[in-house]
Amino acid sequence: xxxxxxxxxxxxxxxxxxxxxxxxxxxxxxxxxxxxxxxxxxxxxxxxxxxxxxxxxxxxxxxxxxxxxxxxxxxxxxxxxxxxxxxxxxxxxxxxxxxxxxxxxxxxxxxxxxxxxxxxxxxxxxxxxxxxxxxxxxxxxxxxxxxxxxxxxxxxxxxxxxxxxxxxxxxxxxxxxxxxxxxxxxxxxxxxxxxxxxxxxxxxxxxx
Amino acid sequence: xxxxxxxxxxxxxxxxxxxxxxxxxxxxxxxxxxxxxxxxxxxxxxxxxxxxxxxxxxxxxxxxxxxxxxxxxxxxxxxxxxxxxxxxxxxxxxxxxxxxxxxxxxxxxxxxxxxxxxxxxxxxxxxxxxxxxxxxxxxxxxxxxxxxxxxxxxxxxxxxxxxxxxxxxxxxxxxxxxxxxxxxxxxxxxxxxxxxxxxxxxxxxxxxxxxxxxxxxxxxxxxxxxxxxxxxxxxxxxxxxxxxxxxxxxxxxxxxxxxxxxxxxxxxxxxxxxxxxxxxxxxxxxxxxxxxxxxxxxxxxxxxxxxxxxxxxxxxxxxxxxxxxxxxxxxxxxxxxxxxxxxxxxxxxxxxxxxxxxx
Numbered sequence: 001x002x003x004x005x006x007x008x009x010x011x012x013x014x015x016x017x018x019x020x021x022x023x024x025x026x027x028x029x030x031x032x033x034x035x036x037x038x039x040x041x042x043x044x045x046x047x048x049x050x051x052x053x054x055x056x057x058x059x060x061x062x063x064x065x066x067x068x069x070x071x072x073x074x075x076x077x078x079x080x081x082x083x084x085x086x087x088x089x090x091x092x093x094x095x096x097x098x099x100x101x102x103x104x105x106x107x108x109x110x111x112x113x114x115x116x117x118x119x120x121x122x123x124x125x126x127x128x129x130x131x132x133x134x135x136x137x138x139x140x141x142x143x144x145x146x147x148x149x150x151x152x153x154x155x156x157x158x159x160x161x162x163x164x165x166x167x168x169x170x171x172x173x174x175x176x177x178x179x180x181x182x183x184x185x186x187x188x189x190x191x192x193x194x195x196x197x198x199x200x201x202x203x204x205x206x207x208x
Numbered sequence: 209x210x211x212x213x214x215x216x217x218x219x220x221x222x223x224x225x226x227x228x229x230x231x232x233x234x235x236x237x238x239x240x241x242x243x244x245x246x247x248x249x250x251x252x253x254x255x256x257x258x259x260x261x262x263x264x265x266x267x268x269x270x271x272x273x274x275x276x277x278x279x280x281x282x283x284x285x286x287x288x289x290x291x292x293x294x295x296x297x298x299x300x301x302x303x304x305x306x307x308x309x310x311x312x313x314x315x316x317x318x319x320x321x322x323x324x325x326x327x328x329x330x331x332x333x334x335x336x337x338x339x340x341x342x343x344x345x346x347x348x349x350x351x352x353x354x355x356x357x358x359x360x361x362x363x364x365x366x367x368x369x370x371x372x373x374x375x376x377x378x379x380x381x382x383x384x385x386x387x388x389x390x391x392x393x394x395x396x397x398x399x400x401x402x403x404x405x406x407x408x409x410x411x412x413x414x415x416x417x418x419x420x421x422x423x424x425x426x427x428x429x430x431x432x433x434x435x436x437x438x439x440x441x442x443x444x445x446x447x448x449x450x451x452x453x454x455x456x457x458x459x460x461x462x463x464x465x466x467x468x469x470x471x472x473x474x475x476x477x478x479x480x481x482x483x484x485x486x487x488x489x490x491x492x493x494x495x496x497x498x499x500x501x502x503x504x505x506x507x508x509x510x511x512x513x514x515x516x517x518x519x520x521x522x523x524x525x526x527x528x529x530x531x532x533x534x535x536x537x538x539x540x541x542x543x544x545x546x547x548x549x550x551x552x553x554x555x556x557x558x559x560x561x562x563x564x565x566x567x
Contacts, residue, residue, distance in 0.1 A: 062473025080474065082452070086379035179379075184475070185468045187376075188346045188448060191405065 001191045002045050003162045005059055005067035007052035011090045011178055016047065022200035056181060058079065065186035066194060071176045072155055076116045082187055084198050085180040087205060092157040094119060096171040099144050101152070113143030114153040123153070123173050141165045218502065218509070219295055221340045222314055226293035229333065231316060234292040236277040244276055251276065251459045251485060254301040258308055269297040274315060275348035275497060279486060282319055283365075284493030289320035302504055306345040311504060315479075317497030322451045327430075327463055328437045330479070334465055337500055338477060344452050344470030347446055349408070350453040351431050352460045352480070354415065357423030358401055358451075361394055367400065374454040376402050377482060394420070401451045411449035413455025434463060459485045469505065476505050519555035520566065521548065526561040533559065 004019070013031055015133045020029070028038040039046045050058055055067040056079040068087065072094055094116070102117065106129075113134040114120045124131045134149050141161055143149040143197035155176060156162060156169055180201065182194055211549040221231075245257050251273070258270040260338065270278060274294050278557055282290060293316045302309040317324045331349070338345035355373065359366040378399055385395050397418040404411050412432050419425045431449070438447055455464045460480045465476030479498025486495055518537045522530035522545065530545055537543045537559075544550070549558065 060473070081375070081379040083375045083380075145444050185470075185473050187405070188348070189344070189470050206444055 002190060003048065003064045004045060004068065004197075005048045005050050005064035005070060007055050007070075008049045009052065011052070011070075011134035012049065012068065014089060015087065015178070018201060018204050019045075019197075022204050024137055025198075032043060033191050040193070048165075059181050061092040062183050062185060064181060065185070066182045066192055066197060068178050069181050071174070071179055072116065072119070074179060074181070075174065076118050077125065079181075080184065082182045082184060084180050084182050084194070086204055087201070089178040089179055090176070092155050092176045094153065094170045094173040094176055095156045095157065096123075096153055096173065097141075097144075097153050097162050097167045097169050100166055100168050102144070103169075104150075110151060111149040112151055112153055113140055116142060116153055120153040135167045141167055147185075176183040209436065210348065215503070217312065217342055218562050219312070220335060221339055222500070223293075223295060225336055225340060226316060226333075227290075227309065231291045231293040234274070234278055234317075236274060236281070236292045236296065238271055238297075239268045240271055240277050240280075242267040244274060244280060247265045247270050248276055248459075248488065250456045251482075252300070252493055256269075256301055256308070258299050271296070272298055272300040273347075273501070274298065274483075275317060275485075278317055279319065279489050279491060279495065284486065284491055284495075284558070285320040286433060286493065288322055289318045289322060290315050292319070295531070297503075303531055307520065309503070312506070313499055314502050314503045315497060315499035317495060319486070320493050322483070322494035322496050324433055326496055327434050331438055331463070331465070332435050332441055332443060334467060334477065334479070334498050335446055337436070337468065337498075338467045341476070341500075341502075341505070342469045345446060346448050346468045347443075348450040348453055348466040348468065348475075349431065349435065350449070350451050350464050351427035352455065352457060352462060352464055353423045354401075354427035354431075355451055356392050356457055357421050357427065358397065360395075360423075361539075362390070369450050370448075370454065373398075373402050374452055376452050398457070405450050406448060407444065408432075408439065408447045408449055415449065415451075438498070449510075467498075467500070469508075472508055474503075474504075476501055514552075515554045515556070516544045517556050518543045519549065519558045520545050521535070521558065521560040521562055523547065523562045530561055 006015055025039050026040040026047060036049050037046065048058065048064055052075055055069040056077055058064045059067040059081050060079040070090060072161065074083065091126055108133045109130040111134060112120050112131045113136050117133045117135050120133060124171055134143060136143060138148060140152045140154045143152055144167065145165055162168060180198060237364060242259050245252060249255050257272050259267055262268045274296050278292060295314050297310050298313045299308055299310055318330060320395050334347055338347065359369050364367045368384060381398060397420055400414060400418045404414055412428060412435065414493065416427050419428060435447055438444060453464055453466050459482050461483050462481030464480030465470055466475045477498055477500045481496045483494040486493055518541055520530050520533050520543060534543045534545055
């Protein structure tokens, strides 16, 4: 039996469809169901639907053997897990963005609004820039527009929200995509099951 | 997990194991000067330490680790090796928690002239230690010189490579390798090293085929020696070679270990050769040891209800009779006196003195 944590939403549904296509399907599964756990009758796989930001927690604590998690979450929380494959799904980028006419005045600490404080601190520490973090939980684009921050550090997919709010990308910090992650203990005790799932998933991704 | 009623039962078994091998118990005090931990923060599992001012004004700390105290208070023998074990409480963040905890920790250290015998002795003692907790265990073995020898080939990218190796993150490694146009052989060696996971003989043959320098070659030879003995001693099926173990290179310099138990999400044991720590503390010689984080796996132990032979129930009128009854019953078994049946207790016989017929 292998336990899989899937992120609720489109990405999780896409990953489930891929896993089902290579033999990990569950008769109980329905995208409209509110059930959070479903298993197959043969007892080979258990799925959990969890909040995308919590997938790494479930895997690190061993409730799930493997899970699918965005690279942004892995960079932010640095969970103690193995990162076994880049699923090349949910592609986007972690970027620094600001108002179109913004210019960095290096004399003062840079005010950075973000949902990803650790990622922002790490990035600016590497380039030696003094910053002040403003931790927000949503609508990050609003912060420079209303003047509470100079820049934002956030995920940019198409850039539409930025454009519509008169912002633009100034720097790309890293590329983001969904990753297959694995609990370190499960990697040892369920090695053949974990590797079989990874290889089957990688195979179908190549064909995708 | 074996069917232990309590964590204390495991500790008793481990104490008798270590004493049967001639190890001496080390009992440090609860406090240590904070400077010892501040100067060696990277050696500690958690970076946070509970501090307070001593009466003389010195900044003291509640001990987050035992090894540092042991090294500080020991003068290594140039010819022989001193052998210690400890069963102590340490004060640090527990795995998966955001608060300080008092954690029971058991460990073994050999300090002084460390040779092959000491390395094999520690490795087999780790297997026996894990086996005392559960038959379902795996011991991950790696070697710092193999890892450092590999990483030095990547020059300024060694730090990034260390992260990739620790996470078995091949895909991000490939992306960097493509951007930096790394040599094809170097790429293959790194990917092979990151994917090695398995029984010693086969894994070390693969490791031998990707050796790039003397450091890596020496490490493979040492691992072959130790694992060869472990195989002969019957531990072969429990040994797993894995170069993704990440111990701090400023302290560790040889063979390193991580122990896992089936059903426990995180490692329960870690250790290795740490001559560099002795050097940092101004001592000569070598050291090797390990710690078992017993306190962090206590919730996995089977905690059956405590069982007593007689439960004597009494009320205000029957207090004296209850005391006499208990005194009499003590001769034939365990007795608990209570006003009503307590929760969480399993009792074979209930004598209810509150009912007249029982008196």
